[in-house]
Amino acid sequence: MNRFLMLLGTVLLLAAGNVAASEPPEYTLVIKNHRYQPSEIRMPANTKVRIVVNNQDPTPEEFESTDFNREKLVLPNGSATVYVGPLRAGTYAFFGDFHQDTAQGRLIVE
Numbered sequence: 142m143n144r145f146l147m148l149l150g151t152v153l154l155l156a157a158g159n160v161a162a163s164e165p166p167e168y169t170l171v172i173k174n175h176r177y178q179p180s181e182i183r184m185p186a187n188t189k190v191r192i193v194v195n196n197q198d199p200t201p202e203e204f205e206s207t208d209f210n211r212e213k214l215v216l217p218n219g220s221a222t223v224y225v226g227p228l229r230a231g232t233y234a235f236f237g238d239f240h241q242d243t244a245q246g247r248l249i250v251e
Contacts, residue, residue, distance in 0.1 A: 164191075165188070165189045165190050165191045165224065165226075166184070166185070166188065166190045166191070167190070167191045167192075167193060168182050168184065168190060168191070168192050168193070169192075169193050169194075169195065170182070170192055170193070170194045170195070170204075170246070171194075171195045171197060172194065172195065172196040172197060172198055172202050172215065172237065172244065173197045173198065174198070174243075175198060175200075175202070175237065175240035175243045175244050176243050176244055176245075177235075177237070177244055177245065177246040179246070180245065180246040180247070181246060181247055181248075181249055182246070182247075182248050182249070183248075183249045183250075183251060184225075184226070184228075184248055184249070184250055184251075185250070185251065186227070186228065186229060186230040186250050186251060187226075187227045187228075187229070188226055188227050189224060189225070189226045189227050190224070190225050190226050191222055191223070191224055191225075192204075192222070192223045192224075192225055193220055193221075193222050194213065194215050194220060194221050194222075194223060195215075195219075195220045196215040196216065196217060196218060196219055196220065196221075197218065198217060198218075199217050199218065200217055200239070201214060201215065201216050201217055201239065202214075202215050202237040202238070202239050202240065202244060203215070203237060203238035203239055204221065204223060204235060204237065204238075205235065205236055205237070205238045206233060206234060206235040206236070207234075208233040208234050208235070209225055209226075209228060209233045209235075209248070211223050211225060211235070212238075225248070226250075228248070228250045229250065230250050230251055231250055232247050232248070232249055232250070233247060233248040233250065234246070234247050235247065235248065
Protein backbone atom coordinates (compact mmCIF):
# COMPACT_ATOMS: atom_id res chain seq x y z
CA MET A 142 0.00 0.00 0.00
CA ASN A 143 2.81 2.44 0.89
CA ARG A 144 4.54 1.71 -2.40
CA PHE A 145 1.30 2.44 -4.29
CA LEU A 146 0.85 5.77 -2.48
CA MET A 147 4.45 6.76 -3.21
CA LEU A 148 3.99 5.91 -6.89
CA LEU A 149 0.70 7.82 -7.02
CA GLY A 150 2.30 10.84 -5.33
CA THR A 151 5.19 10.81 -7.80
CA VAL A 152 2.84 10.65 -10.78
CA LEU A 153 0.78 13.56 -9.43
CA LEU A 154 3.88 15.69 -8.83
CA LEU A 155 5.14 15.02 -12.35
CA ALA A 156 1.75 15.90 -13.82
CA ALA A 157 1.61 19.14 -11.81
CA GLY A 158 5.11 20.05 -12.99
CA ASN A 159 4.08 19.60 -16.62
CA VAL A 160 1.09 21.92 -16.16
CA ALA A 161 3.25 24.63 -14.58
CA ALA A 162 5.89 24.26 -17.30
CA SER A 163 3.29 24.84 -20.02
CA GLU A 164 2.30 28.30 -18.75
CA PRO A 165 3.11 30.91 -21.42
CA PRO A 166 5.69 33.62 -20.69
CA GLU A 167 4.10 36.72 -19.17
CA TYR A 168 4.78 40.37 -19.99
CA THR A 169 3.31 43.43 -18.30
CA LEU A 170 2.26 46.65 -20.01
CA VAL A 171 1.25 49.71 -17.99
CA ILE A 172 -0.98 52.45 -19.38
CA LYS A 173 -0.15 55.73 -17.67
CA ASN A 174 -0.86 59.22 -19.01
CA HIS A 175 -2.32 57.52 -22.11
CA ARG A 176 1.03 55.91 -22.97
CA TYR A 177 2.23 52.32 -22.89
CA GLN A 178 5.17 51.55 -20.62
CA PRO A 179 7.27 49.93 -21.94
CA SER A 180 6.44 50.92 -25.50
CA GLU A 181 8.31 47.86 -26.82
CA ILE A 182 8.13 44.24 -25.78
CA ARG A 183 10.63 41.70 -27.09
CA MET A 184 9.24 38.20 -27.24
CA PRO A 185 10.33 34.88 -28.72
CA ALA A 186 9.06 33.81 -32.13
CA ASN A 187 6.66 30.87 -32.42
CA THR A 188 5.66 31.15 -28.76
CA LYS A 189 2.30 31.98 -27.23
CA VAL A 190 2.65 34.71 -24.56
CA ARG A 191 0.39 36.35 -22.01
CA ILE A 192 0.35 40.15 -21.80
CA VAL A 193 -1.17 41.71 -18.69
CA VAL A 194 -2.25 45.29 -19.38
CA ASN A 195 -2.56 47.47 -16.26
CA ASN A 196 -4.44 50.73 -16.80
CA GLN A 197 -3.36 53.34 -14.24
CA ASP A 198 -5.37 56.08 -15.93
CA PRO A 199 -8.79 57.27 -14.68
CA THR A 200 -10.28 56.59 -18.14
CA PRO A 201 -10.76 53.34 -20.04
CA GLU A 202 -8.44 52.28 -22.85
CA GLU A 203 -8.78 49.64 -25.52
CA PHE A 204 -5.65 47.62 -26.20
CA GLU A 205 -5.77 46.93 -29.91
CA SER A 206 -3.67 45.56 -32.75
CA THR A 207 -4.66 45.05 -36.34
CA ASP A 208 -1.24 43.41 -36.92
CA PHE A 209 -1.96 40.45 -34.61
CA ASN A 210 -5.75 40.85 -34.45
CA ARG A 211 -6.41 41.57 -30.77
CA GLU A 212 -8.80 43.95 -29.06
CA LYS A 213 -9.39 44.19 -25.32
CA LEU A 214 -11.08 46.86 -23.19
CA VAL A 215 -9.13 47.82 -20.06
CA LEU A 216 -11.21 49.62 -17.47
CA PRO A 217 -9.94 52.65 -15.51
CA ASN A 218 -7.49 51.55 -12.79
CA GLY A 219 -8.06 47.97 -13.93
CA SER A 220 -6.24 45.26 -15.78
CA ALA A 221 -6.86 42.80 -18.59
CA THR A 222 -5.04 39.78 -19.94
CA VAL A 223 -4.37 39.28 -23.64
CA TYR A 224 -2.90 36.13 -25.17
CA VAL A 225 -0.77 36.66 -28.27
CA GLY A 226 0.93 34.29 -30.64
CA PRO A 227 2.57 32.24 -31.66
CA LEU A 228 3.90 34.85 -34.10
CA ARG A 229 6.60 34.76 -36.74
CA ALA A 230 9.68 36.95 -36.33
CA GLY A 231 8.91 40.58 -37.12
CA THR A 232 7.52 43.80 -35.66
CA TYR A 233 3.85 44.11 -34.74
CA ALA A 234 2.21 47.41 -33.75
CA PHE A 235 -0.37 47.85 -30.99
CA PHE A 236 -2.17 50.98 -29.83
CA GLY A 237 -4.78 52.37 -27.48
CA ASP A 238 -7.90 52.81 -29.56
CA PHE A 239 -9.16 55.73 -27.42
CA HIS A 240 -5.80 57.60 -27.45
CA GLN A 241 -4.16 56.58 -30.71
CA ASP A 242 -1.96 59.68 -30.86
CA THR A 243 -0.08 58.77 -27.63
CA ALA A 244 -0.84 55.16 -26.67
CA GLN A 245 1.38 53.32 -29.15
CA GLY A 246 3.75 50.41 -28.91
CA ARG A 247 5.13 47.38 -30.68
CA LEU A 248 5.99 43.77 -30.19
CA ILE A 249 9.40 42.81 -31.49
CA VAL A 250 9.32 39.11 -32.16
CA GLU A 251 12.74 37.47 -32.44
